[in-house]
Amino acid sequence: MTPIRVVIADDHRLMRTGLRRLLEMEPDMEVVGEAADGREAIEVSLREHPDVVLMDISMPGLGGIEAARTITGQLEGTRILFLTIHGEEQYVLEAIQAGAAGYVLKDISSATLVEAVRRVARGGAYVDPEVVPSLLRSLRRQAVPGWEGDSRVLDLLSAREREVLSLVVAGYSNREIARRLYISEKTVKNHLSSIFAKMGVRDRTQAAVRALRAGLKLPG
Numbered sequence: 001m002t003p004i005r006v007v008i009a010d011d012h013r014l015m016r017t018g019l020r021r022l023l024e025m026e027p028d029m030e031v032v033g034e035a036a037d038g039r040e041a042i043e044v045s046l047r048e049h050p051d052v053v054l055m056d057i058s059m060p061g062l063g064g065i066e067a068a069r070t071i072t073g074q075l076e077g078t079r080i081l082f083l084t085i086h087g088e089e090q091y092v093l094e095a096i097q098a099g100a101a102g103y104v105l106k107d108i109s110s111a112t113l114v115e116a117v118r119r120v121a122r123g124g125a126y127v128d129p130e131v132v133p134s135l136l137r138s139l140r141r142q143a144v145p146g147w148e149g150d151s152r153v154l155d156l157l158s159a160r161e162r163e164v165l166s167l168v169v170a171g172y173s174n175r176e177i178a179r180r181l182y183i184s185e186k187t188v189k190n191h192l193s194s195i196f197a198k199m200g201v202r203d204r205t206q207a208a209v210r211a212l213r214a215g216l217k218l219p220g
Helices: 013-024 038-048 065-072 089-097 112-123 134-140 150-156 161-171 175-182 185-199 204-215
Strands: 002-011 029-035 050-057 081-082 104-105
Touching: 002 038, 002 112, 013 029, 029 038, 038 050, 038 065, 050 112, 050 134, 065 081, 065 089, 065 161, 081 089, 081 112, 089 104, 089 134, 089 204, 112 161, 150 185, 150 204, 161 175, 161 185, 161 204, 175 185, 185 204
Parallel strands: 002 029, 002 050, 050 081, 081 104
Antiparallel strands: none
16 A cells, blocks of 8 residues: 655644654655645655645745645645634634645644544545634634635536535545445546536535535435
8 A cells, every 4th residue: 555645844843843754653654745835845845745745734934835836836735724823713714725635633633633634635625623613603704705605606507516525624635425325436537527617616625615615415
């Protein structure tokens, strides 16, 4: 099995050391680089092409949000998982708009963090339950440029596409969606391509945000 390649970006050396030790205890994970600020995170990511960048938000110089925009814009296969003390809705929304696939707070358990890394690496998403209420409040209140028709966007999708989208919002990977719906991963990818085109978004994170704004119901 090819290990999940991770870059850790945090301005506290002790935090980076602890995270490295935690992740390298897992047989399916490999830490391929560290960074103390956003610029270093970009440099290391462009060099190593990691699967996941575990990123703090508040760092000296270039912060995590700005670094995430650059990384997701240049490395299609690299996913950002924010690990931060900030649970305020403005930070969560900015992180998602910057292309984040996951957002967790630093008081989560080690086991939950490891699972979040795995889920994000598999193409899923993970948002800390502690920040979901503030995220939903923000999505209801704020307009995202170009997304004025969110309340009607779900009408553009077929019943199967809405079903796939609801599983994306719930954090399932393509493989998990395929198993749950008894279809192939290729079919899931085809549905996602159609969903993204109809919704006017570029990835599953933006699709999930827009779906939440539109009131999509999650699977039971």
